Amino acid sequence: MTYDEFREEVRKLKEEGKYPSLKSYTLPALWIAEKNFPCIDHEVMRIISSELGVPLVEVEEAARFYAMFHTERKGKYVIRVCTNLSCMLNGSYSLLEELERLLGVKVGETTKDGLFTLEEYECMGLCDGAPAITVNEERFLKVKKEELPTILKKFGWKGD
Amino acid sequence: MEKLLLRNVEKENSHTIEVYLKGGGYRAFQKALKEMSPEDVVEEVKLSGLRGRGGAGFPTGLKWEFAAADIKEPKFFVCNADEGEPCTFKDRVIIEKDPHALIEGMLIGAYATGCRYGYIYLRGEYPIGRKILERAISEAYQKGFLGENILGSDFSFDLYVHSGAGAYICGEETALIESMEGKRGEPRIKPPFPVNAGYLWKPTVVNNVETLANIPLIIERGGKWYSQIGSPDCPGPKLFPVSGKVKRPGVYELPMGTKLEEIIFEHAGGIVKDRKLKAVFPGGASSSVLTSEEISVPMDFPSLAKAGTMLGSGAIMVLDETDCIVNAALRLIKFFRHESCGKCTPCREGTDWLVRILERIEGGRGVEEDLEVVLSVCETMENSFCGLGMAAHNPVGSTVRKFKEEYLAHIKGGKCPFRSS
Numbered sequence: 001m002t003y004d005e006f007r008e009e010v011r012k013l014k015e016e017g018k019y020p021s022l023k024s025y026t027l028p029a030l031w032i033a034e035k036n037f038p039c040i041d042h043e044v045m046r047i048i049s050s051e052l053g054v055p056l057v058e059v060e061e062a063a064r065f066y067a068m069f070h071t072e073r074k075g076k077y078v079i080r081v082c083t084n085l086s087c088m089l090n091g092s093y094s095l096l097e098e099l100e101r102l103l104g105v106k107v108g109e110t111t112k113d114g115l116f117t118l119e120e121y122e123c124m125g126l127c128d129g130a131p132a133i134t135v136n137e138e139r140f141l142k143v144k145k146e147e148l149p150t151i152l153k154k155f156g157w158k159g160d
Numbered sequence: 161m162e163k164l165l166l167r168n169v170e171k172e173n174s175h176t177i178e179v180y181l182k183g184g185g186y187r188a189f190q191k192a193l194k195e196m197s198p199e200d201v202v203e204e205v206k207l208s209g210l211r212g213r214g215g216a217g218f219p220t221g222l223k224w225e226f227a228a229a230d231i232k233e234p235k236f237f238v239c240n241a242d243e244g245e246p247c248t249f250k251d252r253v254i255i256e257k258d259p260h261a262l263i264e265g266m267l268i269g270a271y272a273t274g275c276r277y278g279y280i281y282l283r284g285e286y287p288i289g290r291k292i293l294e295r296a297i298s299e300a301y302q303k304g305f306l307g308e309n310i311l312g313s314d315f316s317f318d319l320y321v322h323s324g325a326g327a328y329i330c331g332e333e334t335a336l337i338e339s340m341e342g343k344r345g346e347p348r349i350k351p352p353f354p355v356n357a358g359y360l361w362k363p364t365v366v367n368n369v370e371t372l373a374n375i376p377l378i379i380e381r382g383g384k385w386y387s388q389i390g391s392p393d394c395p396g397p398k399l400f401p402v403s404g405k406v407k408r409p410g411v412y413e414l415p416m417g418t419k420l421e422e423i424i425f426e427h428a429g430g431i432v433k434d435r436k437l438k439a440v441f442p443g444g445a446s447s448s449v450l451t452s453e454e455i456s457v458p459m460d461f462p463s464l465a466k467a468g469t470m471l472g473s474g475a476i477m478v479l480d481e482t483d484c485i486v487n488a489a490l491r492l493i494k495f496f497r498h499e500s501c502g503k504c505t506p507c508r509e510g511t512d513w514l515v516r517i518l519e520r521i522e523g524g525r526g527v528e529e530d531l532e533v534v535l536s537v538c539e540t541m542e543n544s545f546c547g548l549g550m551a552a553h554n555p556v557g558s559t560v561r562k563f564k565e566e567y568l569a570h571i572k573g574g575k576c577p578f579r580s581s
Contacts, residue, residue, distance in 0.1 A: 018320045020234075020277075021360055026342030031284075031323055054342065065344040065501075067326030068284045084246045085445065085477050086403035088491050122328070122495055123246040124285045127403035127475075128410045137287040 001036035003043055010051045022052045026062050030069055038114075039073045067122070075110040077155045080121035080134045087123075091145075092131035096120060098145050102152065102159060115156060164389075164397045165373050166413045169257035175292050177299040180260035186305055188376035189267045193313055196379075201272035202228055205375065207383030209395045214240055214331070214368030215444070215472045216547075217394070217461040223365060227273040227355040230363040237275035237317075238359065238366045239266055240336060241282040241289070244328040245444035246495055248475040250399035251369035253411050255282070255289040258373065259296035263319065265372030267305060268379055270317045273365050278319040281336050284326050293321050328499035332546055333358075333366040335501070346503045347546040370399055390415030394460040402428040404478035405435070417458040424455065424478060435480040439563070443472030445492045446551035448558035449485075469558070470551075484578035485566050489559045490518040496552035507549025510541040514556050521567060524575035531567055534560050
């Protein structure tokens, strides 16, 4: 998405009339940016600030506060590995280590080809399927270490 | 027991309005709208004895009464679907499998309290739920249950989904409201309470998903009928998400007051590989631990408070004899360190110091005096600004008190006894 297209999207958002206060469109606007840009950069924040009449610093505060917003460049697919209690008890740390090995990155990093970002994540409410991981919006439950290459290949991983 | 909250979830396409209507859906709302005054609805909910299912257990009818009495306009009705308490996944089941029960509950609540606009604050980690809810809302508009002059009455109500973006603290109602206003999710001081000064400082009712799913049942069958289910001082059906080391993890609907032991061993199938149960966190990550001798406790707000812990979200997390209690407490306090908003010192610093000390103990570098320091940090955290910090230390302090021997084994042995290397 270009910055002009993004500005247009924010304008459309305002026209929906969903909130009585312009400032409430901050999170929805940040969501559009999160989904359409590699990261929420300063230009994106400036557009939101000017369209919504919210001080730039407050847009940046919100962008940096929430765990799902990326203010640093992320990969095309964000892999989230839950390591909270039920997933941990069911082996999530070994999944995380295996993913680090397969992708050749550390937790928090993005693969060189820009395809995957690997994140250790807090509880995603998938505890009946522990250990659980998500790739963008897709869920994988009761994941076994051996299944990880197949999951990655689904998203274009070239390794083996 | 007859399934009440989960009555629809097994049906094919249970998330569609056709299936919901066929099962008697929106009948309760029509009854409220056409046969009852808003005051009648509030009275019926008060009579039911329903207490909020989000964690705090506040009487729902009373909350509605306060909101209805406020004359400021417009009023907002918000569903708290920011289900973030670790190992809690009960609201997800309703959101994905029975979204219309939630919408109907909101409609009845908005009618009773005079709210014109509604928002479902859904956690960002539930993108599938978001699509399902948005579809359900548009179906409800098409059938005339949402919008202006609903079913030819004077009552108008518009409903939207508001997506969170990954912040546990936004489950706290005032932080949720700040987040709806486009800000960082930091809690506000109370009072004023949201029922008088919430979203945009207007009267705002905030109710949990499961709480709202109870409302159509109460209106259809009556508050008196409802009050006779489960514990007399805390009635109704309750959803218990069970996970960790049980054979059949899942969401179980049982009457309030069902014994913890029965839930784990009869419904969730007992412990994996028939190992021994070691410990249970009975109400999410913020609850104090219970040992295997303490699991005959009835699962309701007053009984668990008496047992020195809490019902919270009702999330039951089970550990077996092969799990390290120090490591479990460490993982939970790491969660709270990550989720602390940083606004107040006891929570921001307390969670950080507890992580550092527990990492040391788990790594075999702890000293005995650490345990006293841990308990004193826990005590200081009681003075936190909001409920997050006040409860965050519970898994740590309670495990130090109840599993002191295991902490000492780490300290004296110079390593975690549960690790092979």
